[in-house]
Amino acid sequence: MQYLLMIYRSEAELFKMNDAERQKMTADYGTFTQSIIQSGHFKAGDGLQPSTTATTVRVREGKVLTTDGPFAETREQLGGYYLVEAKDLDAAIAIAARIPGAKNGSVEVRPIMIYSPELVQARSGRP
């Protein structure tokens, strides 16, 4: 199965980091990413620019509406993601727990939808 691991952390805390701490974080992410590339779990992954650079888009009555910033104001903001291949949720959780950001932020683990409605229905056992 594939899982999207979404990394949330407090940008306020992040901005307070000094250079040495930043370098350490970058190095930790490098090591972690290399390790999941080598183990064959890695499908994709990126860091994101801070939420101050975000624009939220909605279309209402045919009109495009844009707002400055992310959809919701929260204590932690989405800061990056990994897309991984894992045999089950336990394996995905184990990978998520090794992401450096899990130590001070949080990682949301979401299964990727298998876009085959027939398969999903057949497996649910309902006609």
Place this chain on the structure above:
Amino acid sequence: MLPAEIEKIFRDETGRALATLIRLVGDFDLAEDALQEAFAAALERWPSADVPSNPRAWLVNVARNKAIDRIRRQISFRAKEAELTHEALLDAAILPEEDSAALDDDMLRLIFTCCHPSFAAEVQVALTLRTVCGLSTAQVARAFLVNEEAMGQRLVRAKQKIRLAGIPYEVPERDALGLRLRGVLAVIYLVFTEGYVATSGEALMRPDLAREAIRLARLLDALMPGRREVKGLLALMLLHDARRAGRQTKGGDIVLLEEQDRTLWDRAQITEGLKLVEEALQLPGRAESYAVQAAIAALHARAPNFHDTDWKQIAGLYEVLLRISPSPVIELNHAAAVSMVDGPARALDLIDALQARGGLDGYELLPAVRADLLRRLGRHQAAREAYLAATAATQLEPLRRLYARRLAELDVES
């Protein structure tokens, strides 16, 4: 065979039959539906014919065939890719005789899946009661005091999560087993405590839930023999539950430990509990929370009366618990035991110090424990205030009546 006897077989076999079926057909919902069909077939056949010598095997076989039929029907009008997936499934479903160890593993798989940490605690409890214990959705709904429809939806969502999120149908690997087992035991204990002292409502106890919890722990002890934490929890629940008949009056009022008629306690259950405590304490390893709590319950069970209880050792065991698994409940119980050794004044100091540290914020039994200590110290006005606070803090009618009784006694004394 009588319908009631058949119902009992269903009740006893649901968990294990379902556990094996889920592995065979690879899907919770399909397995549940097929088992329901097998029950329906049994209800038709068993009253007039001989009941099979192994009812569970019969049920699993019939249900498996029903599931295969259903898959075949679906394949006939479904796309090719579904067919391919299910060919593998059909192969797996055609199995030879299996040994009992494999079937035990199925039951453990089911328990660990229902108690997966990716579910909220109450979802773990609901899934376990529904699938492992074989309670109906209506019965599980009653246990949670919610309506059947809401519970049905909660269970559907949980089973959907198992399938869509890829929660494995497996007993955890060795290095994760200890932690995951603790989660399972927490679920069992949650079921028990809700049965032992209900959170709210008219009745103090809900013995059906306490019995289910004991049944689950027995099962786990049989499936994973020689685990201290399992034996400890089973012993703890048996020893507490043995006092059930003494814990309330016929009218449903609470009888506190000091006033209980100890001849009402279930001696056979106490004997079993004491033996398990010994076994748990003899197994190697560091002090383990459930075993230590069971050892405390054993001291109460052995004592001839409230005053001749080994309070000193009980206070000491609570100190061990405070080291290995500190919590507000343990702090309060420790203080209560200290009050029996060193007097209520010393216990009140402990509680007030703890409260000042914020260690008991929002803990609803705190005012009740304070009230009792103040009453024993003869500080009637403060005791009265504490009982009023205790009354406001609980939703359970029998507790409210207990506090009202205490308030009336205080009025008489002063």
